[in-house]
Amino acid sequence: MSSAQDCRQAVQVDERRLVQALTDLAGFGGSVGDGVARQTLTPQDLQARTWLAARFARRPGYAVGIDEAANLHIRRLGLDDGLPCVMTGSHVDTQPLGGWLDGAFGVMAGLEVLQALDDANLCTQRSVQVVAWTNEEGSRFAPGLMGSQSYVQPDALASFLGVQDAQGMRFEQARDAALADFRHAAAIGGWTCFEARLAQPVYAYLEAHIEQGPVLERRGLPFGVVRAIQGVRWYQVTVEGRSAHAGTTPLEDRDDAQSKSIALAHALLRYAEEKRSLGLRVTIGRWTCEPGAINTIANRVGFTIDVRHPESSEVSAFDGFLREQLPPGGRIAVLQDKPTTRFDPELIGLVRKAAQERDIPALDMVSGAFHDAMPLAGFTRTAMLFAPSIEGISHHPEENTAEADLAACTQVLADCLLELAQTAPSPADPRRASPVL
């Protein structure tokens, strides 16, 4: 056994402590089982952030910070804090009524790793930094992923500042309040702070998350190595026809927007069904028709398509099929187009190996949902770790994961973070500019 392995086996996460921390966090805006209402930058979210920071901000060897996008950073200082840190985290904001694990698990898993490193009395070469990204969900301020997107591309922040929530509050006001809140808590709490800035170099980013789908559970596997986030394209399809009387107009004289739309949608869903084993996912989530009278032939129908696949080429093939099938009077608009996010092969290998060494059966898989790791993947080496979701339920009070699975995923995260943080700097590594304040 190498000394690195010795060292790793010495870092042991504590399942009970992890679950307790997650349960405590759920108390900010809800509770385990009843759901959590903690939309981004609400009082519940700010209180949760303060609680998180306060737990570490006065420990020796720690510093906390908040960047311009109000992302909260908790940094366990390495031997050479000037090196780009090893980063992990996720988000603690929820949907209007979400579960206790979506996002929260990734943050609390990271913090549990920090505590396990403390338990083992280990000082890493690089600093290990846990981040709680602002507004991943996008339910209060749209779009989501604002914090992580701003981190990797600070110019993006300016475009988010003017976004308003349903009460007309601008994201900028909410962000400023969060910054003030943090500074106030830091001042009265005697916190050790560092200047957290957007776009600061990161050596590697790992994000633990619940799967939010049923794949791991169906396979009976406790852990997923996420190699990619599938590409997604959103379409608005509009089909025009001619309104006429349902009673007096024979079928051969009709230009029925509804019939044309149903035929098109049916062809698209059949296409998806044929490609199902390849991982194509097609969803028709919205459907409207005009004039919408029982005895009147529709003159306009609109529906949306959400199409996802791990290979962007399959999304393109679907696009070709859609355009070919479009009936007379039909047109399409692409509302959103995100290509597949591919994670770093070396990092994926590291996660896979770490699971193997802990005898945790793992599935190589693709994430169906977006995560903060998506923007990060364009910025630094990135990978994700999945814990199974019971019945695939998420964004719902019933969202749940077996505690042992949460712990197993956190253990793999710990082993990987330790390995990355112990890595000696390469000569090309940029030095970190901002000292601990």
Next chain:
Amino acid sequence: MSSAQDCRQAVQVDERRLVQALTDLAGFGGSVGDGVARQTLTPQDLQARTWLAARFARRPGYAVGIDEAANLHIRRLGLDDGLPCVMTGSHVDTQPLGGWLDGAFGVMAGLEVLQALDDANLCTQRSVQVVAWTNEEGSRFAPGLMGSQSYVQPDALASFLGVQDAQGMRFEQARDAALADFRHAAAIGGWTCFEARLAQPVYAYLEAHIEQGPVLERRGLPFGVVRAIQGVRWYQVTVEGRSAHAGTTPLEDRDDAQSKSIALAHALLRYAEEKRSLGLRVTIGRWTCEPGAINTIANRVGFTIDVRHPESSEVSAFDGFLREQLPPGGRIAVLQDKPTTRFDPELIGLVRKAAQERDIPALDMVSGAFHDAMPLAGFTRTAMLFAPSIEGISHHPEENTAEADLAACTQVLADCLLELAQTAPSPADPRRASPVL
């Protein structure tokens, strides 16, 4: 040539007078080409009624009346006014913005026949009575056909009185105002009135109407002998599924209400297409889905089906197919079910023969829309006559018919009414009780 034929050929409708009267009527609430807004019992409708009645109410040999359902009757007295009358008519109310012919044509064609009888100086055996039924359209007070339904089934009127329009006015108030309006006009105008009562026996009822569909025009025929009104059944289909994330849920794990509904709707429309040559008409006019988010699998979809066929057995066969195809989570409710209305074979023969004798090429056909003749068919011998609709357009300002076609249809109506009104009473004919007042 028999004397009956002599007599018929002597009754000659006047195309110019007919079109002028229709144009004048359109002036109440609109104009030819720009559409007509004359919903039932509005000031426009009441003014139109007064104008109609006033044109005949002081002529020798005429009497006017209004019944409890505010149906307006204009009666040309026969030699034996105590016999059940020969009745014709339709309605002068319109959709919120309708055309100049829907309903109006049937009333004005009847009145043109009365004038042609006057021109010919003919006194018929039976009285000939033109009726303008109240609220055929049902756009202000739902349902439609209130006047004709009340006439044949006076008990039905009580259930209509409480119906309110969008401004909260009860049908009863509007009806009472129409009765008062008529009595006031009659008193100051010196009208000859008769006591018009619901359910008074009718010897035969003929209704001229525009087709409101494209069938006659497509066949290049100027006239239709309507042998039936097709049966109609309305369904509300509801399909339940399970809401889930469009990105994380593989197709095989979904219970997608939208996919199930599209497959069902597609099967129903294919079935209709296969039966198209038999006259089956299937329309899916409304479609709703929940929650209606682009990236969420629908948990509930609802859509309506309007199915019509001249043979009620074909509607039943469709019903069987629908129930057989219903997916798990699907249920149906029948919102309305009206069997096929079959008109009187003798009367149909009379209309067909009259057209032949005038060398007017005619098509035996089925009405796709409802008409006042539908309730009347359960009360007395009934048939309908159709004039073609240009491009099948109706309920629209562009609704139109060639003037020569309007005149041809009116001429056939005149010949038929005359033949019926000349018919000697059978011993079984009930005597009319109410004398001219």
